[in-house]
Amino acid sequence: MRRTVSALLAKDLALELRTREAVPAMVLFSITTYVVFHFGLDRNAIDGDLASGVLWVTLLFAAILGINRLFVAEHEQGGFDGFLLAPVDRTALFVAKAIALFAFLCLVELIAVPAFAVLLLGPSLGQALPGLLLVLVLANAGIAIVGTLVAALAIQTRARDLMVPLLALPMLVPVVLGASRATAPLLAQGGAAALPGDWLSLLALYDLLFALIAYAVFDFLLED
Amino acid sequence: MLTAGFALAFFYAPTDADQGIIQKIFYVHVPMAIVALCGFVAGAVFAVQHLRTRERKWDMRSYVAIHLSIVLAVGVLVTGSIWARASWGQWWVWDEPMLVVFLIVFLLYATYQPLRFSIEDPEKQSRYASVFAITAGAFVPLCFGAVRMAENLTHPQAGTMTTSGPGSVTLTFLVSLVGMTLLFVTLCKYEMASKNATMKLRSLKRRLAGDDDFGAAEPARSAAPQH
Numbered sequence: 001m002r003r004t005v006s007a008l009l010a011k012d013l014a015l016e017l018r019t020r021e022a023v024p025a026m027v028l029f030s031i032t033t034y035v036v037f038h039f040g041l042d043r044n045a046i047d048g049d050l051a052s053g054v055l056w057v058t059l060l061f062a063a064i065l066g067i068n069r070l071f072v073a074e075h076e077q078g079g080f081d082g083f084l085l086a087p088v089d090r091t092a093l094f095v096a097k098a099i100a101l102f103a104f105l106c107l108v109e110l111i112a113v114p115a116f117a118v119l120l121l122g123p124s125l126g127q128a129l130p131g132l133l134l135v136l137v138l139a140n141a142g143i144a145i146v147g148t149l150v151a152a153l154a155i156q157t158r159a160r161d162l163m164v165p166l167l168a169l170p171m172l173v174p175v176v177l178g179a180s181r182a183t184a185p186l187l188a189q190g191g192a193a194a195l196p197g198d199w200l201s202l203l204a205l206y207d208l209l210f211a212l213i214a215y216a217v218f219d220f221l222l223e224d
Numbered sequence: 225m226l227t228a229g230f231a232l233a234f235f236y237a238p239t240d241a242d243q244g245i246i247q248k249i250f251y252v253h254v255p256m257a258i259v260a261l262c263g264f265v266a267g268a269v270f271a272v273q274h275l276r277t278r279e280r281k282w283d284m285r286s287y288v289a290i291h292l293s294i295v296l297a298v299g300v301l302v303t304g305s306i307w308a309r310a311s312w313g314q315w316w317v318w319d320e321p322m323l324v325v326f327l328i329v330f331l332l333y334a335t336y337q338p339l340r341f342s343i344e345d346p347e348k349q350s351r352y353a354s355v356f357a358i359t360a361g362a363f364v365p366l367c368f369g370a371v372r373m374a375e376n377l378t379h380p381q382a383g384t385m386t387t388s389g390p391g392s393v394t395l396t397f398l399v400s401l402v403g404m405t406l407l408f409v410t411l412c413k414y415e416m417a418s419k420n421a422t423m424k425l426r427s428l429k430r431r432l433a434g435d436d437d438f439g440a441a442e443p444a445r446s447a448a449p450q451h
Contacts, residue, residue, distance in 0.1 A: 157352075213359055
């Protein structure tokens with residue numbers, strides 16, 4: 001299981017490294033969205049609730065781009081058939097894809113969050129950073145799990161590009177809610193306040209629950 | 225039964241002191257919401273059965289339950305909106321978790337039909353729809369559990385409203401609830417009967433046509449499961 005996962009993961013990362021398809025697009029998309037928010041809100045600097053909302057909506061939409069691309073190579077090049085022929089546990093594909101998506105999201109945030117701090121954020125990011133990292137990791141895990149499940153659901157449909165946002169956005173509302181409420185006090189004007197524990201536990205609970213559900217149902221998406 | 229519930233609601237149950245006649249909508253709105261949510265969960269349970277047994281009838285039941293629950297959910301949103309307008313003065317209140325969660329659940333399930341419709345292979349269609357139904361079905365209790373935990377007390381809870389009121393309110397509410405459930409079950413039965421008849425008709429037609437234009441004869445006009 002572990003060897004399969006690492007082989008699949010290495011394949012995905014190598015593919016991304018060579019084609020540079022998803023991550024640069026997601027980064028570019030987030031930065032463009034900040035610019036759009038700047039003009040849409042007509043504000044030069046934002047803080048608190050508004051800042052965390054803008055940050056999370058942008059990251060979520062960027063993640064949707066990545067989710068859309070997640071299984072496209074497998075679908076077009078017949079990777080699913082190859083994987084089904086191999087005598088390995090099918091859950092390995094889910095784990096590998098979720099980890100790959102998680103890694104992509106982390107890479108995107110590595111650039112998108114500092115860009116946010118430079119372009120839009122009023123208060124400085126330094127103090128808030130440890131708390132923000134924790135929220136980012138929890139939310140990324142949730143997005144990666146649900147995103148992989150949704151991508152696998154939508155890949156066989158005719159209108160794939162339409163189905164992914166329609167399915168993923170309502171499912172990810174709790175993640176955005178928890179993440180933006182947890183981030184809001186960190187980005188407040190008068191320096192970072194304490195991290196609210198109940199929203200973090202909501203995020204963690206969500207991650208755990210959907211990991212279990214995805215583990216249970218993912219096998220059925222691969223049969224042919 | 226439903227008529228009895230409504231009759232009780234109008235003639236028997238006392239009119240609410242500060243909301244007046246509009247409070248009567250409670251006997252439609254709350255049972256409808258409860259039945260719709262239970263229908264979504266029932267759809268998920270049927271979907272689990274379908275994935276375990278691979279029998280088409282479970283997929284059909286799951287489809288019908290979710291389909292009718294979506295219809296009820298539209299009713300819930302409309303009646304709830306009317307009630308909110310009358311008692312809170314606004315059509316929609318954002319800082320009310322119950323409403324927002326219901327809207328999210330409704331939006332999620334609204335994608336069920338397009339999802340089915342956009343998968344062509346019927347066997348794959350039913351399998352994917354079941355996976356979706358299970359995931360979304362787990363999402364419903366999670367969301368409402370979270371809402372119960374972080375309670376905001378503007379939205380009256382069905383429980384507090386019935387237990388704190390006089391007995392006639394409880395009775396009327398229960399009658400309406402049972403009536404709505406029976407309505408739901410009857411509609412499910414009807415829809416299943418009609419789906420089965422259509423299916424039988426189609427297979428007979430196919431046999432009559434000598435099986436030569438199998439599948440190409442009729443483009444699928446609904447997202448319902450079909451042979």
